[in-house]
């Protein structure tokens with residue numbers, strides 16, 4: 001292989017360009033990225049999972065170099081208000097886990113198991129994990145002095161991250177062409193030979209990476225690869241984004257907030273320059289205008305006069321991400337709605353796996369089937385975790401939430417996890433049975449099931465356990481060792 005062409009200059013295109021060029025420039029493989037000036041990027045996607053740290057580490061880029069350039073902040077986890085109406089569980093926190101969590105975290109698992117079996121014990125994760133306390137105190141997940149390992153993710157301005165990665169990729173040697181692909185030339189065997197640009201240029205390559213966004217220019221429109229919609233259990237297909245200003249002098253939050261509204265949920269993502277907000281909802285249940293009214297009411301005075309952007313989401317995945325000599329990455333390969341901010345993680349994993357597959361068989365295509373199986377497994381694993389939020393909701397206000405709760409179109413795996421949890425069975429063994437295919441680790445599943453208050457209503461007295469108040473007291477002390485978020489970001 002001598003030449004790789006990437007079509008699309010959104011976050012997916014530039015992440016792919018950086019990783020491939022970094023990895024293979026010594027081998028003399030050239031990378032070209034083509035992006036259209038006429039077709040914009042999706043312009044959202046501002047929260048990450050902790051795996052983005054590995055992405056920057058692979059590229060050798062330090063936080064101090066990229067974070068200020070992208071208005072980035074730290075993310076300790078996600079808070080979920082309004083998803084559950086169970087007393088004591090009206091809001092919960094999905095934390096990123098820290099080494100310091102070992103003791104209180106174990107206490108949380110113990111309490112959740114007691115509660116699951118009908119014994120009265122406090123089991124809301126927001127009371128037991130350090131990340132939740134750091135977020136409450138608006139601290140950065142960074143120790144002021146030395147401390148054990150912490151895990152965290154980021155928020156960032158999507159446009160600025162794209163620009164930063166573009167500069168980095170071009171610095172590494174990626175050739176950047178701004179033009180629109182007008183036609184794709186295929187060989188007799190179905191492989192792609194070249195893309196023809198509007199200005200007349202012909203870009204030939206051995207491998208094409210389709211990063212063209214929701215339309216899937218190469219994978220769907222050219223190769224005709226089927227798209228598998230996830231509509232049967234992920235109803236949301238629209239989003240409205242509205243930015244709001246930061247409050248002067250206020251500490252910057254170190255969490256994403258995902259608040260359940262009447263027909264979906266609203267995100268709030270803090271950057272150093274503004275808040276990114278948006279409403280993800282289902283067009284089967286609410287009109288765009290009503291959704292915008294609801295979002296504006298939710299945001300209050302801060303959103304007065306702010307312009308909105310309306311987006312359609314193609315939720316689902318292609319059946320084969322790698323077909324012929326084309327690999328789809330990013331929105332072109334699929335998208336699970338952004339509730340757990342997993343899209344960039346799936347992009348990163350897809351490229352990392354592609355590198356391993358291509359190197360593993362000497363740049364042939366022997367590992368194509370394995371690759372497709374693995375990427376599909378990742379998508380289905382994340383899908384189960386996101387679908388579980390909707391299954392577990394206990395809101396009663398709208399048909400949207402009732403339909404989500406009553407929906408029986410869930411995977412056998414998720415059905416089995418719910419069944420074992422509800423029966424008070426061996427949840428640990430059930431998690432182990434599914435292994436890495438679950439994508440989310442044990443603490444995340446516990447945080448979600450317990451955090452939504454999925455427990456029997458009738459409770460008996462439990463043996464003495466650590467209470468939420470006692471755990472919080474310990475967390476408050478532990479959090480003192482961490483830096484203030486605004487202070488650490490050196491803003492204001």
Ligand SMILES: Cc1cc2nc3c(=O)[nH]c(=O)nc-3n(C[C@H](O)[C@H](O)[C@H](O)COP(=O)(O)OP(=O)(O)OC[C@H]3O[C@@H](n4cnc5c(N)ncnc54)[C@H](O)[C@@H]3O)c2cc1C
Pocket residue numbers: 007008009010011012013034035036037038039040041042043044045046047048158179180181182211212213214217239278280311312313329330331332338341342343344345
């Ligand atoms: C509402 C919403 C919220 C989201 N929130 C998150 C989040 O919190 N965290 C997260 O990880 N992800 C999130 N995402 C997903 C994230 O935005 C995307 O995964 C990410 O931006 C990558 O997009 P992309 O590069 O695949 O596509 P795009 O940004 O759409 O880029 C497509 C590129 O293809 C180019 N192109 C298209 N056609 C042609 C052509 N004919 N010729 C040349 N170029 C062409 C365009 O010019 C553009 O450069 C969210 C998505 C949505 C919709």
